[in-house]
Amino acid sequence: MTPSEKKELRVTACKVRMGIIESTHAAKCGHPGGSLSAADMFTYLYFKELNIDPQNPKMDSRDRFVLSKGHTAPGLYSALAHRGFFPVEDLLTLRKIGSYLQGHPNMNTVPGVDMSTGSLGQGISTAAGMALAAKHQGNPCRVYTLLGDGEIQEGQVWEALMLSSHYKLDNLCVIIDNNGLQIDGAVEKVMSPYPIGDKLASFGFYVEHIDGHNFDQIEAALEHAKTIKGQPFAIIMKTTKGRGISYMENQAGWHGKAPNDAEYEQAMNELKAKLAEVEAE
Amino acid sequence: MADVKKIATRESYGNALVELGKEHDNLIVFDADLAGATKTGTFKKAFPERHYNCGIAEGNMMAVAAGAASMGLVPFASSFAMFAAGRAFEQVRNSIGYPHLNVKIGATHGGISVGEDGASHQCCEDFALMRSIPGMVVMSPADDVEAKAMVKAAYEHEGPVYMRFGRAAVPVFHEEDYQFQIGKGEIVKDGSDVAIIANGLMVYEAIAAAEELAKSGINAMVINMATIKPLDEELVLEAAGKCGKIITCEEHSIIGGLGEAVAAVLSEKLPTPVKRIGVNDEFGHSGPAAALLKQFGLCAEHIVEVAQKFCGK
Numbered sequence: 001m002t003p004s005e006k007k008e009l010r011v012t013a014c015k016v017r018m019g020i021i022e023s024t025h026a027a028k029c030g031h032p033g034g035s036l037s038a039a040d041m042f043t044y045l046y047f048k049e050l051n052i053d054p055q056n057p058k059m060d061s062r063d064r065f066v067l068s069k070g071h072t073a074p075g076l077y078s079a080l081a082h083r084g085f086f087p088v089e090d091l092l093t094l095r096k097i098g099s100y101l102q103g104h105p106n107m108n109t110v111p112g113v114d115m116s117t118g119s120l121g122q123g124i125s126t127a128a129g130m131a132l133a134a135k136h137q138g139n140p141c142r143v144y145t146l147l148g149d150g151e152i153q154e155g156q157v158w159e160a161l162m163l164s165s166h167y168k169l170d171n172l173c174v175i176i177d178n179n180g181l182q183i184d185g186a187v188e189k190v191m192s193p194y195p196i197g198d199k200l201a202s203f204g205f206y207v208e209h210i211d212g213h214n215f216d217q218i219e220a221a222l223e224h225a226k227t228i229k230g231q232p233f234a235i236i237m238k239t240t241k242g243r244g245i246s247y248m249e250n251q252a253g254w255h256g257k258a259p260n261d262a263e264y265e266q267a268m269n270e271l272k273a274k275l276a277e278v279e280a281e
Numbered sequence: 282m283a284d285v286k287k288i289a290t291r292e293s294y295g296n297a298l299v300e301l302g303k304e305h306d307n308l309i310v311f312d313a314d315l316a317g318a319t320k321t322g323t324f325k326k327a328f329p330e331r332h333y334n335c336g337i338a339e340g341n342m343m344a345v346a347a348g349a350a351s352m353g354l355v356p357f358a359s360s361f362a363m364f365a366a367g368r369a370f371e372q373v374r375n376s377i378g379y380p381h382l383n384v385k386i387g388a389t390h391g392g393i394s395v396g397e398d399g400a401s402h403q404c405c406e407d408f409a410l411m412r413s414i415p416g417m418v419v420m421s422p423a424d425d426v427e428a429k430a431m432v433k434a435a436y437e438h439e440g441p442v443y444m445r446f447g448r449a450a451v452p453v454f455h456e457e458d459y460q461f462q463i464g465k466g467e468i469v470k471d472g473s474d475v476a477i478i479a480n481g482l483m484v485y486e487a488i489a490a491a492e493e494l495a496k497s498g499i500n501a502m503v504i505n506m507a508t509i510k511p512l513d514e515e516l517v518l519e520a521a522g523k524c525g526k527i528i529t530c531e532e533h534s535i536i537g538g539l540g541e542a543v544a545a546v547l548s549e550k551l552p553t554p555v556k557r558i559g560v561n562d563e564f565g566h567s568g569p570a571a572a573l574l575k576q577f578g579l580c581a582e583h584i585v586e587v588a589q590k591f592c593g594k
Contacts, residue, residue: 060353066348106379106380107351107380108380108381114351115347115348115351115376115380116375116376116379116380118375119371119375119376122340122344122372122375122376123344125340125341125343125344125345125347125348125372125376126344126345126347126348126351126376127348128341128345128348129344129345129346129347129348129349129350129351129352129356130348130349130351130352131348132333132345132348132349133309133348133349133351133352133353133354134352136309136331136349136354137352137353137354139352156338156340156341156344156372159335159336159338159340159341160341160344160345162336162338163335163336163338163341163345166336167333
């Protein structure tokens, strides 16, 4: 990626984060913490990686993305809106009666959403089913799925990993957002999933660890994933929950809470300052 | 009705999949280590490249099938009713039902006629669980002919379908040219004193009961209600209007199944006395299927008893 492409991604990531803050503030609820930790990955996927067409969201050959950690819908919606799948101003209808932007992703109402998710542990199975079907059909598309590090406490995740490896789904890329926090606190205190990488490797995955806020590392890992044949690929990305908003960073309390008016002002000011800083570079 | 041919509807399921598979390339089958028992092994033998075993992980299988359906395939996901509807309920609800994906669930070994395996495997709750999911079609065939027609209809239907098949061989009473339609009940025998609305293996028992009842001067109507959801309300109301008394029969808990579905329609639209025959809020146990069915009152003799009392004879 060229320096200008990287700068463009950083600018977009700021806007995606603004959409997360604006939508959850408007909704007075929702999940900003995990949306912000995955915001850079959402940005890279939707603005650089995925073969998609906002004008033709159901294109048969499109790459699929399944948000297995469905509660971070504000992050996905913001990326989709900024990518042109629907108007950015609609983000303000999040979670409201009559809105197509449901609290958790609904594939039948939101353009660009490939699978309805929300119940943790199920998205990865549907992604595996898509990857298996794509191979069966000879569809060259790739399938990406994003999970939380708390989510992998669900037993079904490991059933899906086993199946993905068994059927050699090298068109599947499993991304784990390792922000280290879940609702009740630190993941290793609630129910340790560690060592995540060793576990996935022992399930037959090719595993790569990256900094989930570093676009060079994100790019390198996703490019690498396409070269690995005969086994599925996993990216474990170290991230900061609430990334980009000073008072939200590394605070489990911001898992599922919306900013009030004062907090909203501060968050938007921080993001605007960041945006100006990146644009001035 | 002596010497009728008997076939288990799980056999019919496997055979129907093979026939459909010949016509439709987009039909694939998922299993959870029970291909031999669910009879999808028949399909696997014919189309090995279209059969995927998911191992003993039914919840995962249902969501994998959902993903495959979203790609345009028509997956039939199979396991025992206990695990397909029970263990995987939440996956069926959230990954198949909520997105209304085109997955067909072929659940075998429904009811207590599973027999010797005992209560852990005798699912008498699947109708209740599955009919609570919006948009889910729930069906249970009475014999081989109907089962095969049902599988074909399920393939042609756009949206999620749950089908319950049995382990035990049951009499085949439909003619080969029988026309099955999702959501339409069948008047197997007309009558005017009491209407027996049954499904699954209880339909044949209801027919036998009606013959016996005729001897004591009771003219019973027999309805095969293979589709539990969407229920053929029109036929239920017609039967109630004509007979004034309804008996429901199902190899399922009296809670949440066909009986309650029928009673709900009648209580709102045409209050009519109803007697429900089914498993009375208790678990099954091990034993030969035929003996268990008798013990739990899922047999013609019990239907006759209930009907006679109901009709004051």
